[in-house]
Amino acid sequence: MATLHLISKSPSASDALAACLRVLAEDDAILLIEDGVYAALAGTATSQTLAGIASALAADIEARGIQERLEAGIDRVDDHGFVDLCTRCDRVMSWF
Amino acid sequence: MNFAIVVRSGPLASEGSRSALRFARAVLNSGHSLERVFFHGEGTYNASSLTVGPQDEDDLTAAWAELGRQHDLDLVICVASALKRGVLDDSEAERYEKAGGGNMRPEFVISGLGQLADAALRVDRLVTFGG
Numbered sequence: 001m002a003t004l005h006l007i008s009k010s011p012s013a014s015d016a017l018a019a020c021l022r023v024l025a026e027d028d029a030i031l032l033i034e035d036g037v038y039a040a041l042a043g044t045a046t047s048q049t050l051a052g053i054a055s056a057l058a059a060d061i062e063a064r065g066i067q068e069r070l071e072a073g074i075d076r077v078d079d080h081g082f083v084d085l086c087t088r089c090d091r092v093m094s095w096f
Numbered sequence: 097m098n099f100a101i102v103v104r105s106g107p108l109a110s111e112g113s114r115s116a117l118r119f120a121r122a123v124l125n126s127g128h129s130l131e132r133v134f135f136h137g138e139g140t141y142n143a144s145s146l147t148v149g150p151q152d153e154d155d156l157t158a159a160w161a162e163l164g165r166q167h168d169l170d171l172v173i174c175v176a177s178a179l180k181r182g183v184l185d186d187s188e189a190e191r192y193e194k195a196g197g198g199n200m201r202p203e204f205v206i207s208g209l210g211q212l213a214d215a216a217l218r219v220d221r222l223v224t225f226g227g
Contacts, residue, residue: 080126083126094223
């Protein structure tokens, strides 16, 4: 029963991601959107934790100009990929 | 698959409404159905017909209304949230004796949180934006 967790806040401005990681179950997935994509910046402890678990929304990455600075292992998904992720998980939970 | 969306942010103060609109378009373009969009709290500002945006900026209130018309969407705004923020349909404006009538775009309907609970129970995926 996997959950897709949506993180829309930067890890430097909110503890939404940290709170999410504390309850993340094994099959769960994380999608970084809006300012949440800053968690995918390469070279931080947070982004290394997210490699293989999280993906990030392409339009929000490009809006912030950080497409060349992403952690390897964090996939980029477009808006249709976002919808597909929702269908592959059993529920979607937004963290604020 | 059947989706519902909750929008908790207005058209200006944060990105939630824009993200939700993009997601709604992607849901519809992917062949899924969008059962309801529920606008709660600041999200009710998305239904105002009185917003006037600069010509070089997107007008999210108009974009939601257009998407609603195109796909005959059920765009529901929370009555308690909307009245506090001065977003009223004609019947609420009359009930509270507000001169000039309502200012809610006709593509939206005012209803209660029951519509959110109803959607949460019936759809396959409920996705919340803004906050």
